[in-house]
Amino acid sequence: MPDANLLPDATTTDGVFLVLAIVLPAAGVLLSFVLGGRYAERIALVLLPSGFILATIILVDVWQSGHRLVYIVGDWKPPLGIALRADGLSAAMMVVMAIVFCAVAIFAYADFGTRAGSAEARAPFAFWILLMAIWGAMNLIFLGGDLFTLYVALELLTFAAVPLVCLDGRAETLQAALRYLIFALLGSILYLVGTALLYGSYATLDIVLLSRQIRAEPATLVAAALMTIGLFAKTALFPLHLWLPPAHAGAPAAASAVLSAVVVKGSFFLVVRLWFDVMPGMLGGAGAQLFGALGAAAIIFGSVVALQQQRLKLLIAYSTVAQIGYLFLIFPLALDAASGQLQGSGALTGGIIQAISHATAKAAMFMAAGLIYAALGHDRIAELGGIARALPMTIFAFALGGVSLIGLPPSGGFLAKWILLEATVATGQWWWALVILAGGLFTSCYMFIVLSRAVAPSGAPLKLKTAVPKYQEAAALALALTSLLLGLVALGPIDIIEVGRPDSIMVGSR
């Protein structure tokens, strides 16, 4: 076992930022928990923007150096210790998620702000802490270099996400939260058994070390299968999506935004880490096609069911089910038939862009839906008439989010779709192209339904229940614009996603 003793990496300069990305949220959670009351919100409103700055620094560092940033925690190198690593993939995801967090925080200030002098209240206290916890968990998922650390991160994410679902305490959200919790726990335990088997075979769970030693033997493959299905359950990939629609549709708007935009991407990211980084040569054709088939089924089912929803938030939730499907199309598309390896360029880049553009667009759409709900007191699609006149900015944000989901240029959705379609052409798998294009058409159908209702005049004069603060609308609009303009990264730093990949070949992606 000479390989295991080969120490792969050492702390790089600026590696300390990786620690900060995890320590800041953790400290924020703990401090807010003690101080309580208004402090929770203040701490979150200070830390989340600094998280964005931090993520940007990491991104710039990775971009300029062209290498991974590494930090060896406790100065104990893997396999005994734990390493944190930031490659292009994680840096890009971190920055976009940080943008989503900042926007959500601004948006949530209206619903979860505590007025001076009032006593600590349940929902705000819980919300701000959980928001910071999700932020920390996501950072850990992006940076963690050890599969068990990633398990802890997954649990952190689950425990932060579940209470968000039932923050308003209604019976149906409680039930949704319970379903979510039990299903997510099932997912984590399957992941955990996989890590046990991997440790048994290699005595390390470090991603880089594992990738050097990995062998196609039964224990490893069984472990990979169990972990993957566990992560699928947490990502709500069709047909394991039972928990997603009620949970995402029932949660408060700010929470829905985080759950739909951010949380499901965590487990997806781990699927990518597992198959692209740990065992790029293990998936094989049949496995990759299975991933793709599930993704395709998700796109078709999610979109068609979304089309038939009568409530806006449920429609958006089903749209998330569909959009998650796109993410899994990258596996068959990234598989190089000749070498049997998953390639870390092309399709993967498209998938990550899809993930981040969906994150921004979907968060914007859930925020918009929340504002509509607040203004009308309901979100029945058939009765949205007149809302476009009452809340033009909100509907505009919703529409822009839709443009990105449909995949019209210059949105990130378009760029992702283009890259994925290119990959279908390059690998000759036209059937995925059909699914990708059909998905876009379905999306435009339900966007048309919603928008046509929204711009239609109202029967009776519309009376808004509450005045919607401008900054909430602005937060939604800012995210929607981010998503819309994300396609412009094609003009510049799109290569960053491939930085730090072992097989990165900087050609081919446009």
Place this chain on the structure above:
Amino acid sequence: MIGQTTLLASAFVVPFGMLLLCLWPQILNRMPSLLAFAPIPALAAVLLVATDSSFAIGSARFHLTFAMDRPGAMLLGVSALLWIAAGAYASQYLQNRPNHGRFVVCWLMTLTGCVGVFLAADMVGFYFLLALLTLGACGLVIYHETPSAWRAGAVYIGLALLAEAFLLMAFVLLASEIPGNSLLIRDAAAALPTSPQRDLILALLIAGFGMKAGLVPFHFWMPLAYSAAPTPAAAVLSGAVVKASILGMIRFLPLGTALPDWGTAIAAAGLFAALYGVVIGITQRSPRLVLAYSSVSQMGFIIAIIGMGMLTGDGRAALAAAFYAAHHVLVKGALFLSVGVIAATGSRRLWPMLLPAAIIAVGLGGLPLTGGALAKFVADELLGDSTASTIATLSAIGTTLLMLQFLRHLASTASQDPQATANAGLVWPWLATAAVSLVVPWTLYLTVPRGTLPDPLSAAVLWKALWPVLLGGALAMALWRWWRSMPQIPKGDIIVALDGGVRAAVTWGKALQRTDSVLRQWPAATVSLLILTVALGAAVLAR
């Protein structure tokens, strides 16, 4: 050179900037009166910028390129004229009507997209601007918010996005064929004839552009959309916007290479559409619908020209098609505007108003000395003396018939009040368009390379153009006699079949939803989790 680039850019940057300015409500309120000025930079660019000049924005590896080529310049120029006139018409039209804001925003979106498409030289830019155009045009179609407008809008955007899906796939395939990183349309068209995927790409391109150009059987959106849209919008949609797809065909299809199979197919489809539009159009009773079906027919004819070009590998087809299309831009625009003008005119003032409409309408059928005759003459060169030429003559007879039918219905829509006169703000833009439609084809004719074409003013040519018109007129007399026994065909004809399809789709949708709700039950979901685990395990173990 910098000045030229700036001018070229300003053609679509100015309308786009005006679109952005609409974010400020004060400016938005004043915008209707400024609509006519938005296309002026485009016109200036056509007149002043040298052909084949281009510029790019973006990084070295990925950029959007814009360029002016001959067909593009021709279509852009006449389109800009129509946009200016229709914009002036719209500013009057919008007075005392609700929802200025939405109209203006959609108008500017469509304009930006329309101008941009004519200038876009790479596939991504082309696709983007086409999408922008579609969204804006859809907004214009549903402006009146009546149920039929909503239906028209839904059909329009549905079909347009379907078409764009085909196009996107074609573009991606083309991009993979082009050696290197280029995304230029020029390179794509050059790579197409030798591509191993040639037939697939051609099928996708023709399906996509055909849908957007209203090629039968995808024509049904045209009657719906043009009858629902506000008058100035119908004018630009039927005149300028629909030509984007013609330009797409001209640019993407390899017209310089003889592809007899494809050429025959396209030409046949186009000529069939040319006749089909006439036949169905005759049965319609509203002037807008007749015009819409005439558009179906005319677009079919233009596509047929392109097809004939492909058949023989005659590169001149591009210019001929663009020339014919340019003529149609102005005539169809002017005719749609006339519908609005006549509706506001009483019987006392009717004839002076009807006469210009009559001239350009019959000109569409090829009345000698009009632009229509000239356009037909240029096209005839390509069609030769084959069956296609016969069909073209038939179509000319039919078009004359159809246009007379249009005039008859048009006259019947005149205002009930005999004293009513249309507002000058409506009349002048219309008259200007009509006049331009007569003059510009002759101007443009001078740009078509001379020498190969015989003189359009010789007696033989004049007679060849005249007799179909006369025959059409005679047929119209006969038709009016038996008018009552004509069948009534609902607008959009085959869309009735589409309704059946929608019902089937709904049934399928419900079935999927039921499946979904079964799968979301706890035992079903967990059992599928186990199945997936076993399946994935088997898949990776078996490799």
Place this chain on the structure above:
Amino acid sequence: MTILSIFDIGLVVLILAVGAASIGMREAFSAVIGFVVYGLLLSIAWVRLSAVDVALTEAAIGGGMTGMLMLGAVARLRFAKGNDSRTSLPVRLAAGILCALVAAGLAIAVLSPPEVIPTLAPMAMENLPQSGLGNPVAGVLFVYRALDTLLEKVVLILALLGVWSLAPDRMWGGIPGLRVYAQPNSKLTFLAQLLPPVGIVVAVYMCWVGAKEPGGAFQGGTVLAAMWLLVMIAGLTSVPSISQRWLRLLLVAGPMIFLAIGIAGMVLANAFLAYPAGYAKPLIVAVEVALTLSIGVALGLLAAGPPERVQRP
């Protein structure tokens, strides 16, 4: 076949039987009792696997605390109405087959170890003296993989927040809904007076000894939690309201101190969560003590549930 291996086989059969029973039983109450027994049997299995640390944790948390939580829940759920019908036979059959397949796959994986079994044990032992610790498990938890341990404490806090957040709004800041049986001079009271001092001594010992031998913060914390719960149930001390500042401080003290020492390591040693040479042991012990307290309080409050009563003025 040695006696021990016969013992092992018997143990495994027993574990599986009790496990199956607690899954298959119709009565929820008996199922939970079965589960508690199962937890105790399992800790014996852990001893047989030479993992005394885990055995202690499993007995204290897996069997004890979890069993207690479930018993409390069963008692309340007796009043639930309209419970679901049983899953239909075909589904059960399909599930049975599929579960068997998954278990078989797992068994294959477990039964096919690599030829040379890799291990980190030598490396862990080799570096242990640097930390001054004697117990390699504690070494992993507090030295090599301290990040996991730290974050897991945050998970615990989050779980508690999650439980608390289930309270109705008006109950926020109130008292957890632990059932209190305040009957003076009952056996419970006697037990509650007798056990805690012993328990606290045990807890302190476990925490202290954890540095050298099996035992540590988790186990100590669990014993503390159990004692605290006992005292509260017996009504000897009042259940604190969740808005108490001292309570929150106690809850986060452990992870906070851990985090602070970790950050100090960036300056004083050469990395986050590294200990300065020579000070490793005292620092780790300090962390352990703080964690024991925090874990004890957190586990106790997790078991006590969300606030259900408003604090009396």
Place this chain on the structure above:
Amino acid sequence: MNAATLFGLCGAALVGLGLYGLVTNPEPLRKILAFNLLGSGVFLVFGVVAKRAAASGLGGDPVPQAMVITAIVVAFAATAMAIALVLRLLQETGRSTLSSDTSAATDTAGADS
């Protein structure tokens, strides 16, 4: 068959049992119990891995043992949260069930079985 292998098989069987309970048992509390059973089976697999890798005079590899301790605490926290949810649901609705979406959060079109 050595002790490690035996307990490994036991762990695998427990995973199967736990999964079965999680799938078929309709009551949430019993699902939680099944989850704990499943979890303990997984922990046993860790234990077996540790035991198999015994070296340097230790009874087992300390790294997986430490991981199990972490995981047990996490599983307990999860159980506590799940039970609190079940009880809260009972408090709100008088029922404790996962199977029917009585909520407005789901469409009424798809009837439940």
